[in-house]
Amino acid sequence: MSTTALPSSSSPGTDTAADAVSTGPGLAAQARAAGALSCIAALVHLAVAPEHFAEWAPAGVFLIVVAAGQLWLAQALWRGLSARLVPAAVLLTAGLVGLYVASRTIGLPVHPDTAGQGLGLGGSHHGGSQVPGGHGNGMPIVPGSGAEAAVETVGTLDLVCVVAELGALALLVGMLPVRQRRSVGNLLLAVGLCGWVVWGLVRFT
Amino acid sequence: MSLSRRDLMKLGVVGGAALALPLERTVSAKSSAQGRLASSRLPRPFTMQFRTPPVLRPYRTDATTDFYKVYMKPLQAEVVPGLQTPLWGYNGLVPGPTVKVAQGRRTVMRQVNNLPGKHPVLSYTPWTSVHLHGSPSLPQYDGYASDITNPGQYKDYVYPNTQTGRTLWYHDHGLHHTAENVLMGLAAQYQLVDPLEQALPIPKGEFDVPLLVSDAMFASDGSLYFDNHSESGMFGDVVLVNGVPWPVMKVKRRKYRFRILNASISRSYQWSLDSGDPMTVIATDAGLMPQPQTVQRFRHGAAERYEVVIDFGKMPVGRRVVLRNTSPKNNIDYANTNKVMAFDVVADDFDRANNTVPDALNPTNPAMLLTAADAVRTRRLDLKRKHGMWTINGHTWDDVVKSKFSLVEASPREGDVEIWEIRNSSGGWFHPVHIHLIDFRILDRNGKPPMPHELGPKDVVYVGENETVRVVARFEGRGKYMIHCHNLVHEDHDMMSQFEVLADHDVSDPMSDPCKSLPEIDDV
Incomplete structure (x- = not known):
């Protein structure tokens, strides 16, 4: 079994301390742990793919592609991922977490229930205005849904998946060179703070 | 792990947001929705x-x-x-x-x-x-x-x-x-x-009793609670008979005819009596069966009508018999949806006329005389969920509207006899399919004979999970009529299409006599 591949040296003329790679006896275990967590997230995505496929086929296909990507990442981390791929893995995992948060807070613009919004069809998958002689809007709006119908609710599997992805993200960030780790950490901090600020504005204004 | 405390704090901010914001959104959405009435507030059955x-x-x-x-x-x-x-x-x-x-x-x-x-x-x-x-x-x-x-x-x-x-x-x-x-x-x-x-000497008058069975759920303010479960169906935790939750009916010691209509939005039932006594099915959707069918239990989908005779004549005064529901699969059940109503046998005197079920009821019903050999063609209806929509042969009512009402699944000529093969390839849903205009006979289900209670003229057929049902009918009438799933949530979203019975002349358009605005004018 190979071990985790790491950058072999710093580039000439760079700050050696800042560019120093993460090293240490626990690094291989860290990579494997990240791989295991990525595998858990992939399995959750695979488990929910059929029901999403039945509801809206593109969503099911997307989840299968995501699961395949995470399974590949998991085996790569287990075998010893090239250090050059760690930033991409961080990006992928952070992106999935971001997508999850968006789908559970503001809704995704590609959800089938919102696909008609740009066409003036009231967010319905029916032609809302195509009722000859109809007065007003005949589409029932269930309280608590309405325009937010595309926002999914959080379930147990969602929590399992996002916790696994956050754990994998933390481990992957920890595998980055110090300078990259600092930049990525600052970026994630900024994104997190923005999220809290937007939530506060929506919640309290 | 090679993360500093500062790194962990940064990740904690973004991780906390990723966990907390969706959860907060879910909780606030639920609190703004209707609050469901607690089951402890519901009436006790048979009160x-x-x-x-x-x-x-x-x-x-x-x-x-x-x-x-x-x-x-x-x-x-x-x-x-x-x-x-x-x-x-x-x-x-x-x-x-x-x-x-x-x-x-x-x-x-x-x-x-x-x-x-x-x-x-x-x-x-x-x-x-x-x-x-x-x-x-x-x-x-x-x-x-x-x-x-x-x-x-x-x-x-x-x-x-x-x-x-x-x-x-x-x-x-x-x-x-x-x-x-x-x-x-x-x-x-x-x-x-x-x-x-x-x-016929079957029960009549006060012994011919309508049972309109439905189910509903209530919000804490008493209003109806609406949840269509992602457009798959509405299922209540209260079973209503003629609008009353789990009622109790006094019955005399004789036969009664019950006209059971399943008026639920989505729920199907399987009826039985807790006494173990049989029920005699005498009529289906389109009238009397050729012969009565005695059953211990039977399945009943939305919009179907079954008329059954229950004999309380041999039961002792004071006996309570419960009409039960052994729920068919893919319904959502609650604590008391396994019961429907109760009958309390009383000692009152009663009229002894019309207290039998003859061996022959309507042996010459035209729909029941049709055979597969009479059909001039066979058509297929595929029931599927596609891109989140319920469809018939891939079509929705929106498609019919967009076609300016020209889209049809079938166009038999007036008087034609046809076999329609209705296929539900899903294991996750059942569909009670209603074909407007016609009465039909069920030929078979997955190649096997129809169930005993279905051996009468029908206009709705229960197409269960992974079932293919063949029906035969003569198309008498002219013009466009709907075909749809009678799970009304499926119908609304949008498992409904149409067929057209062709004739050379005098074909009416479904939109040819529109409504009028109030005030009323007596012009008919």
């Missing part, structure tokens, strides 16, 4: 008295026709003791008044939409379209989903009543919100009697 809806009288008659007026209007009802539930009823009644007509006499039924401009909870405009289910009405009087009547408008529906005696029902069929309108109360029985049925 409320059974009742039957009143019979509607015509306001005018002439030599050939009975004229009725029905006003759809809001009402407040105490369905759950101590709570007021806003409902909509035909003439302010839930269920609506029963109409009883004789074969051969025409009916003109004026339906006036006096509903409010907006639904009190769901905010939609409640346009309506009234369908008399089981009637070969002309297309413009069949309750075509897009032939709507807005609040402040009315329409006169004409019913020929030429078919064999049967239990029909009138209910809303308005586009996009049929499920909600029916759940609000727009449903009632319509009984057509013919000389054959009158001549």
Whole structure:
């Protein structure tokens, strides 16, 4: 079994301390742990793919592609991922977490229930205005849904998946060179703070 | 791990946001939604008295026709003791008044939409379209989903009543919100009697009892609770018979005929008696069976009608018999949805006439004489969920509308006999399929004979999980008629299409006699 591949040296003329790679006896275990967590997230995505496929086929296909990507990442981390791929893995995992948060807070613009919004069809998958002689809007709006119908609710599997992805993200960030780790950490901090600020504005204004 | 404390704090901020914000959004969405009434607030089964809806009288008659007026209007009802539930009823009644007509006499039924401009909870405009289910009405009087009547408008529906005696029902069929309108109360029985049925010694009068079975869920303020489970179905935790939760009915020691209509939005039932006694099925959707069928239990999908005779004659006074529901799969069940109503046997004296079930009922029903060999062609209807929509052969009612109502799944010529093979390839759903206009006979289900209780003329067929059902019918009538799943949530979203019976002349358009605006004018 190979071990985790790491950058072999710093580039000439760079700050050696800042560019120093993460090293240490626990690094291989860290990579494997990240791989295991990525595998858990992939399995959750695979488990929910059929029901999403039945509801809206593109969503099911997307989840299968995501699961395949995470399974590949998991085996790569287990075998010893090239250090050059760690930033991409961080990006992928952070992106999935971001997508999850968006789908559970503001809704995704590609959800089938919102696909008609740009066409003036009231967010319905029916032609809302195509009722000859109809007065007003005949589409029932269930309280608590309405325009937010595309926002999914959080379930147990969602929590399992996002916790696994956050754990994998933390481990992957920890595998980055110090300078990259600092930049990525600052970026994630900024994104997190923005999220809290937007939530506060929506919640309290 | 090679993360500093500072790194961990940064990750904690983003991780906390990723975990907390979606959770907070879910909790706040739930709190802004209707609060469901706690099960502890629901009435205990068999504590409320059974009742039957009143019979509607015509306001005018002439030599050939009975004229009725029905006003759809809001009402407040105490369905759950101590709570007021806003409902909509035909003439302010839930269920609506029963109409009883004789074969051969025409009916003109004026339906006036006096509903409010907006639904009190769901905010939609409640346009309506009234369908008399089981009637070969002309297309413009069949309750075509897009032939709507807005609040402040009315329409006169004409019913020929030429078919064999049967239990029909009138209910809303308005586009996009049929499920909600029916759940609000727009449903009632319509009984057509013919000389054959009158001549049979089966139970009549007070022993011929309508049972309109439905289910509902309530919000904590008493209003109906709406949850269509991602457009898959509405399932209540309260079973209502004629609008009363789990009622108890006093019965005399003799036979009773029960006209059971499953008026639930989505739920199917499997009936049985807790005493283990059998039930004798004497009629199906389109009237009397050729021979009665004695069963211990039977499956009953939405919109189907089964007439059963239960014999309380051998039961001791004081005995309570419970009509139970062993729920078919893919319903959502609650603590007491396994019970429906109770019968308490009493010692009262009773009329001993019409207290038998003969061995032959209607052996010459035309629909039941059809065989596969009579068919000139076979057509297939595939029931599928596609891209989140319920479809028939891949089509929805939206497709029909977009085609300017030209899209049809079938176009038999008038008088043709056809086999329709209806296929549900899903294991996750069942579909009670209703074909308007016609009566049909079920030929087989997955290649096997129909169940005993289905051996009568039908207009709805239960197409269960992974089932293929073949039916045979003669297409008498002309014009366009709907085919749809009678899980009304499926129908609304959007498992409905149409067929057209072709004829050389005199074909009516379903939209050819639109509603009129109030005030009413007596021009019929």
